[in-house]
Amino acid sequence: MRWMKTWLVVALILAFATAGPGLAQTKLKVGFIYVGPIGDYGWTHAHNQARLIAEKTLPIETLYVESVPEAQVEPFIDKLIQQGSKVVLTTSFGFMDGTLAMAKRYPNILFGHASGFKRNPNMFTYMADFYQIYYLNGLMAGALTKTGKVAYVGAFPIPEVKRHLGAFALGVRAVNPKATVNVRWLFAWFDPAKAKEATEALIAEGADVFAFTEDSPTVVQVAAKKGLPSFSHYSPMQRYAPQGVVSGQLVHWERIYVDFLSKVLAGKYNATNLQNVDYWWLLAEKAAEVGGEFGVPINPVWVSKLQAAKVNTKEFGTLSVYDLVMRRLAQMSKTPVAFDPFTGPIRDRKGVLRVPAGHTMTVLELTTMEWAAPGIVGPWPKEP
Amino acid sequence: MMRVGPFEIERRPDPPLTWILGVSLLAILAAMAMSGVIFWSYGVDPLRAYGVIIxxxxxxxxxxxxxxxxxxxxxxxxxxxxxxFRALFWNIGAEGQILAGATAATWVALFSPVPDALKLPMMFIAGFVGGALWGFIPALLKLRLAVNDVISTLMMNYIALYLVSWLVHGPWKGPEMRGFAFTNEFPPAAQIPLIAGTRIHWITLVLGIALALGVAFVLARTRLGFEIRVQGESSDAARYAGIDPMRTTLLVMLFAGGAAGLAGVGEVGGIHHRLLDPNQISLGFGYAAIIVAWLARGSPVAAILTSLFLGFIFTSGDVMKVALQMPARVTDVFNGLILFWLIGSERLLFYRVRWAPGRAVREPLPVGGAGADPGPPGISGGDQ
Incomplete structure (x- = not known):
């Protein structure tokens, strides 16, 4: 009966298992649930950086789980709460219903859900959005294209990406009314191989400036190899192509996390008053930043080219694209903003009037936007 | 029989149960020892880690x-x-069959005029038919055109994956979901009831156990079962015995695909309540099921135990991620090691190593004398 011995070993391990450490917690414990790996250099990486900053700034303790499948958010929330979390933040749209169900099951725990639209007295929503920055990037791209074809490698044809692409295309056309924005879809948030393929295909089509939504610096690197300019996405990617990256989009989720959690610590937010708390934070709140590197809105390598390009605008007369970008940036960094790219009249690429004159798109209109802005070339699933 | 130094190695076609359990436990312990080194180098005390996991x-x-x-x-x-596998059809396509079942069930839940009372039964029937159809195609290809079943079933997975992806981004995208790639939520009548406080959709569980027992009965006690077993042992013998390989293979694959289709119904009906990104519907269950079947060694009843074991493997990784704050990759390595050792130890089961230093070698054995392949154990080793 040799195998009896192995049973004995297992029994010993079980005995070990039941003797757990009893920990007394005084700091507020905050649990984060991520949809991707923290090393993705995109969405999840940025949330994790923000978590670390929040932990340094505030007297809190944090836990995180990465690569959580959408339907597994409920058991993971259970586990985070068992580990002592009093606040749980979930960072993917697909976590919405699971987070809401758990918010109802644990009325004394505070929940936050990024990018969704369902709330509860103990569950708020938050989003740091880039559309203003894509507009600024578009202005620069319009000035830099020689072929008149600007490329966009898109992750998924969903409203968030369509909105960013739309703002980007409006920017391109504001400077270069004849330019097109050629689109390729990856149907993945992280897929360097497909991103490389898409970039090469767009180069073959004649595109010579690149912007994208994908959680790796692939597009930047492939474009740089051909000596073509690109715009960094989500994380600081200028370091991957110091000559190639013109500008880009950077996020500061910590602005939201620190604001919310300090209000929780101060007793302002609790499990009964979050029903209407919805952070939709942009440039003015400093949740988003323009640039391919923190603190560098435009790569100095490209400044002179943008200063040499002139554009005629109704509002400012003739000025350089560099000055136009800086003026628009200043306008959008004010509260309330003095400029919004989605102010009518705007027709879509089929000629249908989408934003009437004098109207600026509301947050709901922005988050449900399906139409394609003029100048966009390529497939557009669910085009209205 | 073969000699290696002072040892004698001989085949043992029917290992006793204690030997199987003993070797499997040893394999798990070896995997734990090996991953212990990884935990330790990551800075986590291995014994504490196992305690926390259990x-x-x-x-x-x-x-x-x-x-x-x-x-x-x-x-x-x-x-x-x-x-x-008992019928020697190498079905790697359970993943796609799961998705086909999920898709068929979604159609019944959201788009068919079936009355509420019949929704659930119709979803299960449609899911079975959908999965069966997905399994039927490669079976027909193999029988008629001798297309390799491993390749064709594997490729059918990708077809199912892209089909689901197209449906949720295109025609089935739910108007309630604000443009995100999900269908609308299933109506309450199309949601499989859960055991209170858990996410066990019990109807699907009962179906699974019933099918396991049913298959065991068919294999052991019916003419069809006999035909399947004979065909699995030797297709030549089966032909001599007048067994129609067309009939048995098609029936087997209709059932195998259908059963996987039911799994898909359970996932969308019991867990997600909607169709969504294919990689979120099935977390690789179709591939994990290959290990379930392999470890079950040809016995459908043993699959109940091995699927629970795989369930434990899935959840243990989740525990490590939260309670030990380990990266997802480390937990994947742990899971991989356990399965690697279990499957790797398989061959050990069918050989006996005996200490026999005194006996001289009478005649040199041909190289590979012990390598007389006992065949995949699932085919000849089972007794159901």
């Missing part, structure tokens, strides 16, 4: 039902695979 899964009221929740799809797909 306490967090088997001794945790919230986590234990999750083991069953994961086991359900792998049991259904696994029972189908046991049968397919």
């Amino acid at each position: 306490r967090g899964t088997l001794f945790n009221a919230k986590a234990l039902p999750e083991v069953v929740r994961f086991a359900i799809p792998m049991l259904l797909a696994g029972v189908g695979l046991v049968l397919a």
Whole structure:
């Protein structure tokens, strides 16, 4: 009966298992649930950086789980709460219903859900959005294209990406009314191989400036190899192509996390008053930043080219694209903003009037936007 | 029989149960020792790690039902695979069959005029038919055109994956979901009831156990079962005996695909309540079911145990991620090591190593004398 011995070993391990450490917690414990790996250099990486900053700034303790499948958010929330979390933040749209169900099951725990639209007295929503920055990037791209074809490698044809692409295309056309924005879809948030393929295909089509939504610096690197300019996405990617990256989009989720959690610590937010708390934070709140590197809105390598390009605008007369970008940036960094790219009249690429004159798109209109802005070339699933 | 130094190695076609359990436990312990080194180098005390894993899964009221929740799809797909492997049809396509079942069930739930009372039964029937159809195509290709079943079933997975992706981004995208790639939520009548406080959709679980017992009965006690077993042992013998390989293979694959299809119904009807990104619907259950069937060694009843074991493996990784704050990759390595050792130790089961230093070698054996392949154990080793 040799195998009896192995049973004995297992029994010993079980005995070990039941003797757990009893920990007394005084700091507020905050649990984060991520949809991707923290090393993705995109969405999840940025949330994790923000978590670390929040932990340094505030007297809190944090836990995180990465690569959580959408339907597994409920058991993971259970586990985070068992580990002592009093606040749980979930960072993917697909976590919405699971987070809401758990918010109802644990009325004394505070929940936050990024990018969704369902709330509860103990569950708020938050989003740091880039559309203003894509507009600024578009202005620069319009000035830099020689072929008149600007490329966009898109992750998924969903409203968030369509909105960013739309703002980007409006920017391109504001400077270069004849330019097109050629689109390729990856149907993945992280897929360097497909991103490389898409970039090469767009180069073959004649595109010579690149912007994208994908959680790796692939597009930047492939474009740089051909000596073509690109715009960094989500994380600081200028370091991957110091000559190639013109500008880009950077996020500061910590602005939201620190604001919310300090209000929780101060007793302002609790499990009964979050029903209407919805952070939709942009440039003015400093949740988003323009640039391919923190603190560098435009790569100095490209400044002179943008200063040499002139554009005629109704509002400012003739000025350089560099000055136009800086003026628009200043306008959008004010509260309330003095400029919004989605102010009518705007027709879509089929000629249908989408934003009437004098109207600026509301947050709901922005988050449900399906139409394609003029100048966009390529497939557009669910085009209205 | 073969000699290696002072040892004698001989075949043992029917290992006793104690030997099987003993070798498997040793394999698990070896895997734990090996991953212990990884934990230790990551800075976590291995014994504490195992304690946390076992306490967090088997001794945790919230986590234990999750083991069953994961086991359900792998049991259904696994029972189908046991049968397919017994008939020597190498079905790698359970993943696609799961998706086909999920898609068919979604059509019934959201787009068919079926009255509420019949929704659930119709979803299960449609899911079975959908999965069966997905399994039927490669079976027909093999029988008629001698297309390799491993390749064709594997490729059918990708077809199903892109089909689901197209549906949720295109025609089935739900108007309630604000443009995100999900269908609308299933109406309450199309949601499979859960055991209170858990995510065990019990109807699917009962179906899985019933199918496991049913297949065991068919294999052991019916003419069809006899034909499947003979064909699995030797297709030549089966032909001499007048067994129609067309009939048995098609029946087997209709069942295997259908069972996997039921697993898909359980996932969308019991867990997600909608169709969504294919990689979120099935977390690789169709591939994990191959291991379930392999470890079950041709016995459908044993698949109940092996699917629970795989369920434990899935949940143990989750516990490590939260309670030990380990990166997802480290937990994947741990899971991989356990399965690697279990499958790797398989061959050990069918050989006996004996200490016999005194006996001289009478005649030199041909190289590979001991390598007389006993065949995949699932085919000849089972006794159901």
